[in-house]
Structure formats: structure tokens, C-alpha cells
Amino acid sequence: MLGKIKWGIHPDTHKSPTEGKAIESNELPNRVILPVQQHIGAPSVPIVKKGDLVKKGQLLAEAKAPVSSNVHATISGKVVDVSDQPHPVLGKCQAIAIESDGADEWAEGVLIERDWQKLNPAEILEIIKEAGIVGLGGATFPTHIKLAPPSGSKVDTLIINAAECEPYLTADHRIMLEYTERVITGIQIIQKVLGVSNVIVGIEDNKMDAVKVMAHAAAGTGIKVAAVPTRYPQGAEKTLIKTLLKREVPSGKLPLSIGVVVQNVGTAVAICDAVRNGIPLIERVVTVSGGAIQEPKNLKLRIGTTFAEAIAQCGGLKSPAKKLIMGGPLMGAAQYTTDVPVIKGASGILAFAREEVNDGPESPCIRCGSCLDACPMGLNPSMLSILGERSFVEEAVNEYHLFDCMECGCCTYVCPAKRKIIHYIRYSKKMSAQKGGK
Amino acid sequence: MSDDIQKEVAPEEAVQKEAVKKAAAKKEAVPKEDAANEVETLDYMIVSSSPHLFDDNSIKKIMWTVNLTLAPAVIFSIYYFGLQALITLLAGSLSAVAFEAASQKIMKKKITIDDGSAFLCGLLLAMCLPPAVPIFVPIVGSFIAIVVAKHSMGGLGYNIFNPAHIGRAALMVSWPVLMTSWTTITTAADVTTSATPLNILKLQGYEAVVNTFGSQTELYKALFLGLRNGSIGETCVVLLTLGGLFLIYKRIIDWVVPVTMIGTVGVLTWMFGGTNGILSGDPLFHMMAGGLIIGAFFMATDMVTTPITRKGKVIFAAGAGIITVLIRLLGGYPEGVCYSILLMNCVTPLIDRYIQPTLYGRGEIG
Numbered sequence: 001m002l003g004k005i006k007w008g009i010h011p012d013t014h015k016s017p018t019e020g021k022a023i024e025s026n027e028l029p030n031r032v033i034l035p036v037q038q039h040i041g042a043p044s045v046p047i048v049k050k051g052d053l054v055k056k057g058q059l060l061a062e063a064k065a066p067v068s069s070n071v072h073a074t075i076s077g078k079v080v081d082v083s084d085q086p087h088p089v090l091g092k093c094q095a096i097a098i099e100s101d102g103a104d105e106w107a108e109g110v111l112i113e114r115d116w117q118k119l120n121p122a123e124i125l126e127i128i129k130e131a132g133i134v135g136l137g138g139a140t141f142p143t144h145i146k147l148a149p150p151s152g153s154k155v156d157t158l159i160i161n162a163a164e165c166e167p168y169l170t171a172d173h174r175i176m177l178e179y180t181e182r183v184i185t186g187i188q189i190i191q192k193v194l195g196v197s198n199v200i201v202g203i204e205d206n207k208m209d210a211v212k213v214m215a216h217a218a219a220g221t222g223i224k225v226a227a228v229p230t231r232y233p234q235g236a237e238k239t240l241i242k243t244l245l246k247r248e249v250p251s252g253k254l255p256l257s258i259g260v261v262v263q264n265v266g267t268a269v270a271i272c273d274a275v276r277n278g279i280p281l282i283e284r285v286v287t288v289s290g291g292a293i294q295e296p297k298n299l300k301l302r303i304g305t306t307f308a309e310a311i312a313q314c315g316g317l318k319s320p321a322k323k324l325i326m327g328g329p330l331m332g333a334a335q336y337t338t339d340v341p342v343i344k345g346a347s348g349i350l351a352f353a354r355e356e357v358n359d360g361p362e363s364p365c366i367r368c369g370s371c372l373d374a375c376p377m378g379l380n381p382s383m384l385s386i387l388g389e390r391s392f393v394e395e396a397v398n399e400y401h402l403f404d405c406m407e408c409g410c411c412t413y414v415c416p417a418k419r420k421i422i423h424y425i426r427y428s429k430k431m432s433a434q435k436g437g438k
Numbered sequence: 439m440s441d442d443i444q445k446e447v448a449p450e451e452a453v454q455k456e457a458v459k460k461a462a463a464k465k466e467a468v469p470k471e472d473a474a475n476e477v478e479t480l481d482y483m484i485v486s487s488s489p490h491l492f493d494d495n496s497i498k499k500i501m502w503t504v505n506l507t508l509a510p511a512v513i514f515s516i517y518y519f520g521l522q523a524l525i526t527l528l529a530g531s532l533s534a535v536a537f538e539a540a541s542q543k544i545m546k547k548k549i550t551i552d553d554g555s556a557f558l559c560g561l562l563l564a565m566c567l568p569p570a571v572p573i574f575v576p577i578v579g580s581f582i583a584i585v586v587a588k589h590s591m592g593g594l595g596y597n598i599f600n601p602a603h604i605g606r607a608a609l610m611v612s613w614p615v616l617m618t619s620w621t622t623i624t625t626a627a628d629v630t631t632s633a634t635p636l637n638i639l640k641l642q643g644y645e646a647v648v649n650t651f652g653s654q655t656e657l658y659k660a661l662f663l664g665l666r667n668g669s670i671g672e673t674c675v676v677l678l679t680l681g682g683l684f685l686i687y688k689r690i691i692d693w694v695v696p697v698t699m700i701g702t703v704g705v706l707t708w709m710f711g712g713t714n715g716i717l718s719g720d721p722l723f724h725m726m727a728g729g730l731i732i733g734a735f736f737m738a739t740d741m742v743t744t745p746i747t748r749k750g751k752v753i754f755a756a757g758a759g760i761i762t763v764l765i766r767l768l769g770g771y772p773e774g775v776c777y778s779i780l781l782m783n784c785v786t787p788l789i790d791r792y793i794q795p796t797l798y799g800r801g802e803i804g
Contacts, residue, residue: 011491167491238798251799323484329491336485350490357484359492363550364595366497368741369692369748378797382746401797409489416495417595423487 007239007376008231009410011167011330013206017296018289019170023178025300027313028104032074032304033085033341034060035095039134040141041067046096052079053101057110057280060096063129069142069344070132074282074302077101088307088326088340089333095341098304112278116185121193124275128193131274132281132344137161137172137235137264138327140345143271146261147193153256155194159244160187160201162210162265163228163235166328169348171285172265174298176203176210179269180217186268187223189275194261199223201265202240206230232330233408237262239376251404266347286346288314291353292321301342307349308338321351330409360418371411371421377404381411381421388424393431402428497594500690500741501554507681508561508736514677515670519569519621523670527564530576534560534584541589555594559583562602562736565671566729566776567609570621575613579605599783600743603776610776620667634668635661636728640772644713644720654720661726672729682735691739694748695755699734700725702759711767730762733775743783750786750793758782 037043042065048054054073061071077100087093116124129144149155160183164172176183191199201218203211205227215225228234228243238249240262247258255262266284273279282303289296294315301310307324311317325332326346342349371381380400387396396402402425411421516524538556542549551557560580567576583605591597610617620634635657638647651657651666660666664674672678685691704721711719724730738744738758745754758778765774 009493011493242798248799248801251797253799321483323486323490325488325490330489332488332490334483334485334488334490336483352490357490358494359486359490360496363497364593366500366595366741367744367746368500369746370495372746372795375795376798378795380746380794400794401800404797404799407488409491412489413491414493414495416493416497416500418492418496420487422489426487 006231007374007378007410008233009374009413010230011232011413013230014167014289014329015170015173015206018168018287018298019173019207021170021174021296021298023171023174023285023298023300024313028075028100028102029302029305029309031080031097031099031306032302033095033097033306033339034071034074034304035085035087035090035093035341035343036061036071037087037090037093038071038140038303038343038345039069040139041065041069043094044068044071046082046094048079048082048096050079050082053077054079054098055105055107057282058107059280063132063142067142067145069134070130070280071096072132072280072282073098073107074304075100076103076105076107086337086340088335088343088346110278110280114276114278116189116192116275119275121195124189124193127275127278128271130280131270133267133270133274134281134344135264136266136270136284136344136347138331138345138347140343143263143267146263147190149194149256149261154259155196155256155261156198156259157245157261158187158190158194158196158199159240159260159262160199160223160265160268161235161237161240161262162201162203162207162214163240164207165204165230165232165235166330166332166348167232168289168350169287169328170289171287171298171347173207173210175266175269175285176207176214180213182269182272183214183265184217184221184223185276186270186272188221189271190261190263190268196261197222200244201225202228202234202244204228204230204234233376233406233410236376236406236408238406251401281344284342284344284346286310286342287348288350289348290321290325290350291356292317292319292351294318303344304341306338307335307340307342310342310349311338311351317351319353322354322357323350323352325350325352330413331407359420362419363417365419366417368416370414370416374410374414376408376410377401377406379405381405381425384428385411385419385421385424388428391428391431393428393435396428397432402432405429497555498553501558503688503690504685504736505554505558505561507684508558508565508671510677510681511664511671511674511732512561512565514664514674515565515569518664518673519670522621523569525573526567526569526571526576526670527561529573530564530567530580531557531560533577534563534580537581537584538589541585542593545589547593550594553594556584556588559588559601559605562671562732563605565732566602566606566669568617568620569670570619571616575609575616578612579609581605582608595742597742598786599780600737600740603737603780603783606776607780634728634772635666635723636766636772639727640766644723647723658722658726661723669729672732675726675731678731678735682731685735685739691735692748692751695739695744695751696734698752698755699738699759699762700730702756703730703762706760706763707767710763724763724766728766728773729775733758733762733779737775737779738782743786745786745789745793747790747793747795750789753789753793754782754786757785 044061044063046061055076058073077098080099081097084092085095133143134140211227297314324335534556564576583601587601587604588597686693704725707719707724708721761778762774
């Protein structure tokens, strides 16, 4: 009773401009920019050079390190550049630029129809690795590693994350409505790899149409579909696990440690395409929205399409974008140019008009405690921000559990003093890493 | 993460705040008066750390909401105590605003009097004063509250003690006679009194309090409706409680604080407040008398000077309740709400150090 009543926040969802719009197939981009790092882990290594002719689905950069991911050509054409290019998360990153030949031809040996039921888990994992699939919810952890738990760990539950708790984003929502069969097949493939029978699809209850469609499609497969309360950050791995299973992931551990694997619903579709049809990860569904966009849409875009081109497909900007974001408004990364490409983890492109950028000047903490109430991890963001402001990093790490923070942004959203708490936390984490002491 | 991001988020410690306010600074670089120029320079985009979406709550909103919830009690007190009360209230709140502006100007800080916190502080201070004090009393009180207790500590958010109560405590020791001279009020039983119920209790005992008001029912009625002597803003229990309930509804204050504090006072006075041994006290009287209601709803819930966690808030409120009862029953003063809250303000940092929220993933579950 005296503990925490509840965590999280209820921001206006802003989903109405796009939730009713079908996914539109992309116009072929003239040029794509494919960074060698679109995932967590080591960058992949380019195996093509300037001037090479490549076809759609051809491997461009290979995952050499254990934790890394392949990058494929997403259009056919000519490699015009292998150099540092703007990157939506990293600022700059080595990237392979391809200019389209307009033919959009598939590379040889890519499209292979397979009967996935006859494949064994090791073969499936190899296909997933080859296809360069990473977590498409935004975390972009290489999927073939997440689906290969080290021997000794036991997985009892697979959670399919379709909460899509970030405001504005509707890509996963549309995927469930339109790609239902591929979602289900993808889930079944993951089930086979992991050898789990208990599967729960968690969908926020502001998408009851998707819940119905999924429940109908899942009938008879043993896959459970659960409507979870709409509350940001419901779609964070740790909170979704807590909501669905009443289990908590121990601090500093992976969900695997409590027998759970979480996969994004979009990743399931990518897995289905790769395993069943031999299609590597070359496109994804992206919600293009925000007050500055002429006509917000859900687009199926080739990876590497620039934001400028994606925005142009939505009728361009109706007012100057004051803020351009890759991902959702609460965890997404602000961009400094529209020349950045859509990467594998880009769930949304948001262009905010001036009036949507409503952060005020920062003032000192008045200790109202709103951030403590909002924090899903039970941290003390107020104290973390104050310690960050003064660079008291060790205290933040040791006494206030700095590294438990997943940077969901609830604290900063609710702060009446408009303190940039997450920024202080990121700064402290960075400082701590530099000092080498975690 | 690449070096570019590193540069952005990890500058030298001294310039760290600059980086934080990068976006804000950019915004300020635009000449505000030149609207046409502003439109032209809109082609840049703000790059800042996530989140990019913010609630429209603000300090200003919180403070003015609290001010507003005090309005009914204030209006009642002006009606009941007359022009003197109005003058004291105006002198307190307006001088507090003036002192805040002056302090911030002298310290070359941004003037933030529009956030309502100084007004609230002055208003609460004046509400804790007898109605007929000379006009210099609330002004000196506001000076001590705003300049000494608030801005010498660093301003809003940094003060350790509730500024309004520091102001009142300073006035109590400086002008004890003025601070305990109550207006002559005719009570329901047509008896003229110039003391507060708690004063009568201290000097003459509980029987005398009941006799002054005629009967116990009349006493409760007078306390509940505020038809009794006392400080300007503390008398009307019903209006203060309604204001407090509104703040709870608005989630500005946590209900556990007033419930714990008033409850503690009720239980302890019931147990030890009577003259016929244990459990013979009058808890209702103690809960409604003095400044407990305004203290529990508006002072013990002050965000800056009370613990930040819910558990901490309960400890704070219980402690304040216990000290209030100790002062009322055993101490030299008739009323102890002000000192109890100030004393508990002292231990707030300690409470906050040891009482932390329950962490995810470090408990027994999972």
C-alpha cells in the first residue's frame, strides 16, 4: 500500500493520423545509404567496393565478429561510395551508397522457397543470421544471438512484443492487421528454434482491432494473445514481462535469466520472410508522422532510403520541421539532417512542427516526486539528475543504481521543472564508462 | 556509440550544462523581437536528448493551483476577521513577491515571481498570523521567509526549511506578544474571548474550552466552520479540507501525508490528551484546533522540504504529528504544528538518504 502505486505515463497517443492507414508500398528510392552498423555489436565489414554492380538481396557487408549482423543491398544498382555518411544514431558511420539502376532485380540464390517445418533449429538460426535480421522494435540486437540461448539456460516463455507503446507509431499495429499470417508463421518458426510452447503476444489495449485479428489468426496454434493496459513504457521488455508474467528480470541480467525471450512482432515477420521465402532484411514498415508532415503514412521502405525521400513520399513538409526524430518521441533520436538513412531499427520518422516541441527552460528540482512515481524501474531520477549535474558519477552508480535506467524518458516527460533528467543520466553513464568503473 | 555522440554528451564538466541546454541556447540565439528573421532561421532543427515529448505540467501550474485551493479559506477569513485580515494577507503575499524579485535581481538570477511560489509562501505565512498584527509583522516575516530561508539557501528547490514556517517562527521569538494577541471574537455562546481554543486549553484546561463554546457540539461546530479565534487562515477546517482534497485529486499532494499527520495527532491526543487517564482525550478537538489542518494539507506536503518517497512522507508526517502532540500536551507553547514541521524538515535529507523507492528487478519476485 505504501509502495509504488503504479509506474509509467499516459501521454496523448497521437496515433490517429496513421493507425487507420494501410501500409503503402514504397516507390523505389534512387539511392540508398546502407551503414555497416545498424545493430548492437561490432560493425559489419564491407565486401564490395566503389563501382561494383550489386543486385537486391546481395550481401554487401559481412558480420565477422560474434555479435554483428550482415547488411544486404536493398536495391539493384551501382555502389557509388563506401565512406562515412550521416547516421541516425551514431552521427556518422561508414556506409555503402548504392545508386539504383531502376531494374530492382533480385540477386541470384536469394529467393528460395523453403518448407520451414522440415528445417532444424540450427539451420533456421543460420538463415536468420545470413538474412541480417536484428530486433526491429528499435533495440536492434542481432536476432540469431538472442534466439540461441547459451546451453544450460532454459526458455519457458516466448513473448511477442506488439505493445507499441510509443506515441505516434503505428507500424506494428498495421503489421498485425495486414501481415497477420506472416506474423503467426514467424512466431511458429521462433517457437521451433527455442523449443517453447508457451507464447504470449502482448498488445496494448488501444489496438483492440489488432488484438481481435491476432486472436482469430492464432486460434488453434496455441499462441496466446493478451491485451495489456495502455501505458508507456509497456513495450519495454522488462515492463512487458512484469505485466504478462508477474516476473521481474533481475538487475543487470537478460530476460533469458528468468526463462523468457522477447521478440518484436516486426522481427517475426522478417524471420518468416527470410526462412520461408529466402528474403533477407531489406525493407521495413516505418510510420512517418508528426505535425510537420503533410500526409502522415505507414510506409514500407527499403532500408537505406533517406529520411528526405521518405518524407517526400508523404507529401513533404507542411511547415518547417523543428525536430526530426528517428523512432518514437520518447526514446527516439533527434536528427540534424534529413540525409540520414532509414536503418533496420527505424520504427518511425517524426517531423515535429514548432508547436509540438514544448520543452521549457530547465529549473532546479522541486522534489515533487513525479519522476519517482513514473519510473518503471523504481529508481530515483530526481537524485540521478542532481548527481549528474554535479558529475557525482560514482554515487549515482553505486547508491542510486544508474545502470538500471533504461532511458525510457518517463521522468523527463513528467518533470514540472522541465529537467532533462535522461540527458544527465546518459552523461553520467558515459562518464562512468570513461572512468572504466561500472 | 561513436565519438560524435561522445563529444555531444560528455564535454568538460564545467561546460556540461551548456551542452544540456544546447537546444535552448540555440533558441535564444534567435532574436526574439524580429519575427520575420525568426521564420527565416527556422531551417535548423533542434538536436537534443530524448524524450522529445513533455507533459504540460509545470511549477507555475502547481504553485498557482495551490494558491487557488487556499482561496476559499482566505475569503472566509476576510469575511470573518474583517479588513485587518485582508491587509495582513496582502502585505504578506505581495511583500514576499517583492522580496523574491529583489533577491533575484541582486543575485543576477532570472526573476521567477510569476511561478507563484513566492506568493504562496507569503500567503501561507500571513495565514499563520493573528489577524490584527501591525502591517510590519507580515512584511518582516516575508523578508525572513523569502530572503533568509529561501534565497540564501539557493532559491526554490534548495531551501531546507519551509520558508513560511521559518518566517513565522522568527516572528514568534521576535514579537511574542503581538504574535499571540488575538482579536476579540464573540463565540456562539455569547461569551467574549480573546484567546484561541488551544490557548484556553493550555491555561485553563479542556473543561474551560467546552464552557467557552457552550457545549462540546458547539465547540466542534465552531472549529469545523471556523467560527473561533485563531490565526487568519487556520480556522476554517471545512474549507481547508476541501482545498486539500482538491490537491489530492489533482495529484499535487499525496493523501498519506495529511491522513498520517492528522491521524497521529488524533490517536495520540485520544490516548494521552485526557485528564482521566489513558484514552480519555478528545481527538476531534485536537485534530480541528490550531494550525493542524492547514499544516497537514499545505505545509507538511511542501514538495521541496519534505521527503520525496511515499514511505518517507509517511515517516515525516507521523514524526510531525508526534512532535505536535508533544508540544501541545507537554511543551510550553499551546500549539506545535509550526515547530514540528520545521523539526521534521531537519531530518528530511536523512529520511531521503535511507528510504529509497522499491527497485525493479532487485526484489524477491523473479
